[in-house]
Amino acid sequence: MRPLDGVRVLDLTRVLAGPYASMMLGDMGAEVIKVEEPGRGDDTRSWPPFQGGEATYFLSVNRGKKSLTVNLKVREGQDLLRRLARHSDVLLENFRPGTLDRLGLGYAKLAEENPRLVYCAVSGFGESGPEAGRPGYDLIVQGESGAMDLTGFADAPPCKAGISIADLVSGIMAAHGVVVALYARERTGTGQKVEVAMLDVMAALLTYQAGIFFATGVSPTRRGNRHPSIVPYEVFQAADAYLTVGVANNSLWERFCAALDHPGLTHDRLFATEALRVEHREALIPLLERIFQTRTADEWVGRLDAAGVPAGRIRTVGEVCTSPHLEARGRIIELQHPTAGRVKMVGPPLGLSGDPGGAQLPPPRLGEHTDEILATLLHYSKEEIIRLRSAGAI
Secondary structure: OOOOOEEEEEOOOOOOOOOOOOOHHOOOOOEEEEEEOOOOEEEEEEEOEEEOOOHHHHHHHOOOOOEEEEEOOOHHHHHHHHHHOOOOOOOEEEOOEEEHHOOOOHHHHHHHHOOEOOOOEEEOOOOOOOOOOOOOOHHHHHOOOOOOHHOOOOOOOOOOOOOOOHHHHHHHHHHHHHHHHHHHHHOOOOOOOOEEEEEHHHHOOHHHHHHHHHHOOOOOOOOOOOOOOOOEEEEEEEEEEEEEEEEOOOOHHHHHHHOOHHHHHHHOOOOOOOHHHHHHHHHHHHHHHHOOOOOHHHHHHHHHHHHOOEEEEEEOOOHHOOHHHHHOOOOEEEEOOOOOOOEEEEEEOOOOOOOOOOOOOOOOOOOHHHHHHHOOOOOOOHHHHHHHHHHHOO
């Protein structure tokens, strides 16, 4: 038995945050029914590049799901969704706040008919507060959350992260919230509404950066690859490539200096403690930069690994996707898609000793499972399905 076997998720989300959340739930055994607009589907279905006519963006975050097309703009489609919600454990949506309420599909209405429903709403800025309801793509929230002001070099413009961090972490938080609410339902017998605002999630990630401001009244700024509280903890250029080094305490500092063949640095009065190394960063870093340029990145990583000092190469996406280490851990998976063929992707990152989870279905084609779901879950006849299709409801 997989961890979430028997849990049915009605997924009305699109693009990234919501689909990533529902994919995580599906990886752990939940049945995920992805509700899409007829003829159009998830926005990302049209975003290049493509594999066998299928958008690689869509493929990357929609494995393990079934696709059902429903037109929520017509009464028959709204009625259909209500019936589906009565037979579901979870509903996920990322419409702008108030949209589904206006259609009679908000939490209050659906919970009347299914009190056990866990209803998770993901939005950019939340459902309350002076900025409630603002539209919020990942880029916008990265900027509004302070994360972008911290990303990049001091003498360069703010920069977004190389991955859609606001969307992805909000998706993780949504999946977490759903599982928490399901666990609470086991004790109370009733579901509840889970609200996830991307701005809230990104603000929570500020952690020690926010702590610096609260303690000092000074807002942290961009520092490039430098850490405000740890030195050395950054990127160095070796003779042939870049590497990262993290020396977070005095024990690591001693081993680090020995691995560099400069044990005398350990006792230098300017660098003897964690605080002194931060204070004298401008003296220490140029010294280390000159040392690192004397060997290749692989040589340095080998030396530092042997000394137990955290260090690593800066790898390309291609190198990570073909990593023997990730392959050996089963983190690179392959699914057979009816039109895209063999689709490789990064698989579930969560490992459970009792059941590792994993993808069971390839990402669905638009509306691929519409007739199947209506017939098996709602017991619609062929004639009823034809009528719904002719009415533009599916």
